[in-house]
Amino acid sequence: MLVANIQVAETPLVLYALRRADDALILGHRLSEWCGHAPMLEEDMALSNIALDLIGQARELYTYAAKAEGKDNDEDKLAYLRDVRQYRNLLLVEQPNGDFAQTLVRQFFYSAFADLYWRAMMASRDPTLAAIAAKSEKESAYHLRHASEWIIRLGDGTGESHARVQAAIDHLWAFTGEMFAVDDGERALIHAGIAIDPGSLRGRWLTTLSDVISEATLTLPQNDWMQQGGRSGRHSEHLGHLLSELQSMQRTFPGQTW
Amino acid sequence: MYTQALNTAETDDRGLEEAGRAAQFQARIDAEERIEPNDWMPAAYRKTLTRQISQHAHSEIVGMLPEGNWITRAPTLRRKAALLAKVQDECGHGLYLYAAAETLGTSREELVDAMLAGKAKYSSIFNYPTLTWADIGTIGWLVDGAAIMNQIPLCRCSYGPYARAMIRVCKEESFHQRQGYEIMLTLCRGSDEQKAMAQDALNRWWWPVLMMFGPPDATSQHSDTSTKWKIKRFSNDELRQKFVDATVPQAQYLGLAIPDPGMTQDAEGHWRYSEIDWTEFKQVLAGNGPCNRDRLAARRRSHDEGAWVREAAASYAAKRAQRQTAQAAE
Numbered sequence: 001m002l003v004a005n006i007q008v009a010e011t012p013l014v015l016y017a018l019r020r021a022d023d024a025l026i027l028g029h030r031l032s033e034w035c036g037h038a039p040m041l042e043e044d045m046a047l048s049n050i051a052l053d054l055i056g057q058a059r060e061l062y063t064y065a066a067k068a069e070g071k072d073n074d075e076d077k078l079a080y081l082r083d084v085r086q087y088r089n090l091l092l093v094e095q096p097n098g099d100f101a102q103t104l105v106r107q108f109f110y111s112a113f114a115d116l117y118w119r120a121m122m123a124s125r126d127p128t129l130a131a132i133a134a135k136s137e138k139e140s141a142y143h144l145r146h147a148s149e150w151i152i153r154l155g156d157g158t159g160e161s162h163a164r165v166q167a168a169i170d171h172l173w174a175f176t177g178e179m180f181a182v183d184d185g186e187r188a189l190i191h192a193g194i195a196i197d198p199g200s201l202r203g204r205w206l207t208t209l210s211d212v213i214s215e216a217t218l219t220l221p222q223n224d225w226m227q228q229g230g231r232s233g234r235h236s237e238h239l240g241h242l243l244s245e246l247q248s249m250q251r252t253f254p255g256q257t258w
Numbered sequence: 259m260y261t262q263a264l265n266t267a268e269t270d271d272r273g274l275e276e277a278g279r280a281a282q283f284q285a286r287i288d289a290e291e292r293i294e295p296n297d298w299m300p301a302a303y304r305k306t307l308t309r310q311i312s313q314h315a316h317s318e319i320v321g322m323l324p325e326g327n328w329i330t331r332a333p334t335l336r337r338k339a340a341l342l343a344k345v346q347d348e349c350g351h352g353l354y355l356y357a358a359a360e361t362l363g364t365s366r367e368e369l370v371d372a373m374l375a376g377k378a379k380y381s382s383i384f385n386y387p388t389l390t391w392a393d394i395g396t397i398g399w400l401v402d403g404a405a406i407m408n409q410i411p412l413c414r415c416s417y418g419p420y421a422r423a424m425i426r427v428c429k430e431e432s433f434h435q436r437q438g439y440e441i442m443l444t445l446c447r448g449s450d451e452q453k454a455m456a457q458d459a460l461n462r463w464w465w466p467v468l469m470m471f472g473p474p475d476a477t478s479q480h481s482d483t484s485t486k487w488k489i490k491r492f493s494n495d496e497l498r499q500k501f502v503d504a505t506v507p508q509a510q511y512l513g514l515a516i517p518d519p520g521m522t523q524d525a526e527g528h529w530r531y532s533e534i535d536w537t538e539f540k541q542v543l544a545g546n547g548p549c550n551r552d553r554l555a556a557r558r559r560s561h562d563e564g565a566w567v568r569e570a571a572a573s574y575a576a577k578r579a580q581r582q583t584a585q586a587a588e
Contacts, residue, residue: 029330032342036326037556039564041319041353048346055339062335076334100567156577157570164566249333249391256449258333258391258441 003254006073006081012185014069015088016195017129018078019231021061022089025079026239027110028054029246030097039100046146050107053139060132067128080250084233084240091230092175094239098168101154101161105168108147112208113179115140116201125193148212155216162217169213170221177226179205287488292418295361303487307417308362309378310489312369315355316380318348320373320553324388325397333391340437341394347430354426358419374558382539383470385547392445392452392459398438400460400467400505406431407501408471416488439508446512453513460509461517468531469539471498502529 008014031051038044062075092110097103118140121133154165180198182190189195213220229235249258279298286293293299322345329345332338356366372378383401388394409431412424445456472478472494484490492500506529509516520532541547 025335032329032338035329035342035345036322036349037560039560039567041349041356043567044322044349045346045353048342048349052339052342052346055335055342059335059339079335080333100564153574154567154570157574158566160566161570161573245330248331253333253449253451256452258337258444258448 005083017065019088021058024054025058026089027093080247101164102168104150111144115144120196152216155218173221174227178228294418311359315352316373318352320380320384327388358423361419382542385550392455395441396459396463402435404470411491
């Protein structure tokens with residue numbers, strides 16, 4: 001049986017919550033792929049922990065998006081019954097795990113942003129988003145510390161680890177610009193004090209990156225060409241495969257309770 | 259050993275001393291005292307416990323694989339989070355148990371290497387595949403249920419670090435067991451398709467789960483000394499019977515049939531199960547289960563592919579220590 005995608009009435013607020021929910025779910029899903037396969041048991045624990053935090057954030061944000069939309073969608077319909085073109089996450093978070101260095105660089109770029117972002121969002125005039133921000137900020141601070149420590153260890157570890165982590169930085173750099181982009185709908189939310197302007201975080205984000213990267217004896221790329229598209233559903237080829245796995249049960253056995 | 263003839267007298271003295279210590283050790287065990295890492299213990303006690311605790315740790319780690327197989331496909335976000343947390347708990351148990359085993363003098367690296375080399379065993383139940391979502395419910399309900407049955411008595415094991423580890427592990431396992439049963443309950447109250455999925459999973463897991471308690475008492479190798487040392491307090495068959503008696507009413511409540519048409523209830527209320535196919539057990543133990551090769555290959559792959567990360571961490575730690583020493587000298 002075929003299950004149709006749900007339709008979402010993407011008002012600026014719904015879309016705003018959905019974009020952050022998709023970021024958290026897709027990155028959490030990627031990290032959960034490591035569970036049972038990490039380089040050491042301590043990292044099976046840590047990566048699962050971070051994945052759990054992110055999936056928890058996603059659930060709160062989806063629930064809020066569904067409430068803001070005011071139809072009969074819920075967290076599971078939003079996660080399991082939208083197709084690639086309806087997903088709104090950053091291209092960065094859907095990139096495959098690759099090796100441990102690539103996973104940690106992806107996490108580092110994202111967490112360095114999320115830490116600043118959620119801290120700023122605690123001042124949102126939207127009480128639900130402010131409450132989600134207060135919880136997510138504490139989690140993101142830990143995620144950033146974990147990732148930063150690994151970037152330093154790998155960068156200043158062996159020749160091989162240095163080369164791998166530098167390659168991951170060079171590869172993922174082009175996906176970081178999207179974090180700071182804003183469209184008209186978001187601009188209105190920023191103006192209303194519901195959202196914050198991510199562009200205002202870029203300077204501090206770069207400082208965090210530079211500090212860690214230089215301690216790790218690594219370098220940031222010079223190129224400034226940035227890939228974009230995730231926020232409007234133009235994704236990389238990787239996301240479709242992730243979704244076909246994530247959604248397989250709901251698509252195969254539609255409308256059942258699990 | 260080869261110089262035995264040259265120092266007979268010394269050996270005799272040592273033998274006497276050893277015998278005295280062994281008697282003292284046994285007296286402590288009989289008095290229900292806990293043996294701690296720095297206490298004297300017979301070499302065989304140390305060896306038995308190292309084997310048992312490390313096998314237990316390996317089982318937790320290999321056990322992450324069949325359930326981990328469903329993390330990315332869990333049917334709802336709530337189930338996904340619960341399953342991920344459960345598999346993470348198992349990893350925690352593994353770490354905790356390796357630490358308990360290390361108190362007996364063998365490092366985690368050595369223990370893990372033995373497992374990866376195929377020299378150390380882990381629970382055979384994890385050599386069966388998880389084919390549907392109902393397998394995740396069944397593992398929680400039955401596999402964790404059987405593990406609890408085995409592990410509750412271990413909370414009183416004579417070796418302190420193991421007993422203490424078991425107290426924590428049992429608490430988490432009983433949570434997992436309820437979670438698994440709740441998955442089964444949801445399936446059994448769901449569509450015909452879901453109920454059939456639950457029954458199929460029970461059919462596949464029932465007999466392997468009964469085998470988890472080990473060979474019948476008449477043929478078990480380790481029980482005698484383990485009982486004397488209060489590592490083991492109930493026999494394999496006693497625990498198996500307890501498990502069956504506890505599980506049959508649970509299956510009835512779910513409306514599922516235990517795949518043993520010959521099962522009967524005796525006058526004392528015990529559910530008497532049919533003969534277990536020990537040939538299958540021996541085959542799986544010998545490495546011929548459906549997933550033995552896959553499980554070991556997966557563990558080896560993670561270990562090999564993670565080698566550069568562990569080397570980097572070690573190299574960085576060494577550099578840092580060196581820098582700190584240099585700084586302190588300034």
